Amino acid sequence: MWNNTTAADDQQPYEKRTPRLKEECEKHIAADRAKGKPDVAKNGVVKAEKRKKKKEEEEDKDEEEDEEEEDDDE
Structure with missing residues (x-):
């Protein structure tokens, strides 16, 4: 068969x-x-951009604090 x-x-x-x-x-x-693109993908991109911007702002703030400390030491 x-x-x-x-x-x-x-x-x-x-x-x-x-x-x-x-x-x-x-x-x-x-x-x-x-x-x-679906809205979900757009929301993910927006959130990622916000996180990146927030991280950059924190780094800038830390750098400013470091510069102020160096100025105080002099």
Whole structure:
């Protein structure tokens, strides 16, 4: 029973569906790209920028304090 089938016969139904499924997938991808980035991704970018800005402000503040201490020592 199993010896009567070949690999080409087993693959035939799948090979027929492949182009149709590929087209559907490409349409879905194009639709998603047309929508643009979701709000979640934008919020993540904004939060990262805020953290970066806050960190830079803290570093600037630390540098100013170090400069003031050096001025006091002189």
